[in-house]
Amino acid sequence: MKESKLQRHGLWTRRRRHLVWCVIIYVILTAGAVVLMLPLGWMASTSLKESSAVFIFPPEWIPKPAVWGNYVKALTIRPFHLYFFNTLIITVLFIVGACISCSMVAFGFARMRFPGRDFLFMVLLSTMMLPRIVMMIPVYILFTKLRWINTFKPLIVPAFFGIAFYIFLLRQFFLTIPFELEYAARIDGCKTVGIFLRIILPLAKPALAAVTIFSFVSNWNDFMGPLIYLNSMNKWTLALGLQAFKGQWATDWNLMMAAALVVMVPTLVVFFFGQKYFIRGIVFTGMK
């Protein structure tokens, strides 16, 4: 009896079981990864096809004449360089405003004491759950009265007043910085502003990186904002340009995929280089 038990354990040793388990996981994950990446591959494949090759069934994955000219055509048929610059300006200014204001506010919530601090922070948190549309119409009317419609200002200025999510993220991060540093600085005569600028900010680089990356991605892809506020074509962002593309060249899928892919590229690049910060940023806010 004992022998057969040992035999059974011999075939299915702990090590073997672990190995089999690993293989199963690999297989499932790989299958899933392939499925997830298929759309992107499909996009690249279509973007290089000739117009006639787009509408054949069954479609071929690797276009035989790979028409790189599609990219040139797609990007020049509409002034994409203009859209690119507009989007870049808006995004960069937004990031600057968000970083400055959110780090200031987060510092106040994290390191300073004042009456009502925790209550106000609760208020801040609850604004994160407000649907954007409730504020949208009066804000639009406000901007109309200010004559800021059809400028970049409505898309940039609010960033300088803080974004709840980033304030939250930075505040959580600031809380992890040991207070001893602050005490030491104060003993040396450092004022609060000095502490903010010389101690907290330099240490906050990873969190600020996360804010920058999140802001970049959300702004680059933003559609509703530019849709509402930017009327003249020369002020359009990439999102609006792409949408117009679809309206006018609805069946030129190869050109559309080329343009869409190009618009996606900056986001992909930022993602690859800033992955760490993305994930760390999410972790900081997702875990209360």
Next chain:
Amino acid sequence: MAIDLVRRNRWSKARRREAIEGYLFISPWLIGFFVFTAGPIVASLLLSFMRWSIVQSPEWVGLANYRRALFNDRYFWQSLKVTSLYTVLHVPLGLFGALMVALLMNQKVKGILVFRTIYYLPAVLSGVAVSLLWAWIFNPDYGLVNFALWKLFRIHGPAWLASEQWVLPAFIIMGLWGIGGGMVINLAGLQGIPTELYEAAKIDGAGWWSEFWRITIPMLSPVLFFNLIMGIIGSFQVFTQAYVMTAGGPNNASLFYVLYLYQNAFEWFKMGYSSALAWFLFLIILLCTILVFKSSPFWVYYEAKKGR
């Protein structure tokens, strides 16, 4: 005597100065809160009681907008139905999927980081570019989905974005592409579960089923709670995809609520009515959030660490 000292120090110069500094530091947000959040919320409530199309002068109509939405506007109900259906299907699928993927991803195998990157990547892509891509993928004749269906199962796929029955499933599938977003949060949560719990369970002879339901899920419940709320709030506000891909879909089958609101506000300039619609949405989301919060003592388990 000591009490006097404490009393005096409460409003001492140092404390007062710190308080003023504190307010100064948060002043950008404080100002922004009143100008861009609190003020507009009140303003939109007031607007919802008026009829205004910007060029004319506003007139007070009381509850007329709300009554109209509830009793005279079938598109209101249609958009509510579309959005609710989408939410009810998308959120649980997303939660479940993100959890499963996170569990898979939590194994200590080599190269798992590469997988994590691949799975998270689609969650970063959004907006018009992605909508265009998926519009092409769901193309009934030449798109990827119907091609795969034919190749693998010999089925003629439906007309997806042109079909009243299949347009919402298309949106749901598209939404699930971004499963990596929820996965990352779940993963962080999973990695925060102390391994001692699992070891203790093993000693007591627990199998993986028990381990899952008695350790993993309870310890992960705050994260699941967070994902649930953010998922509901997000699903109710779908806009870009609907605008770009279907503009409301075949016969309003994909008339998402925010899209309908947008049309009322910025295509037909019914500022008062759309403010009422916005408030309806606000109240619905608030109701859902409160319900989830109220249910949380039954299934959300917080470790007993309070305060800082």
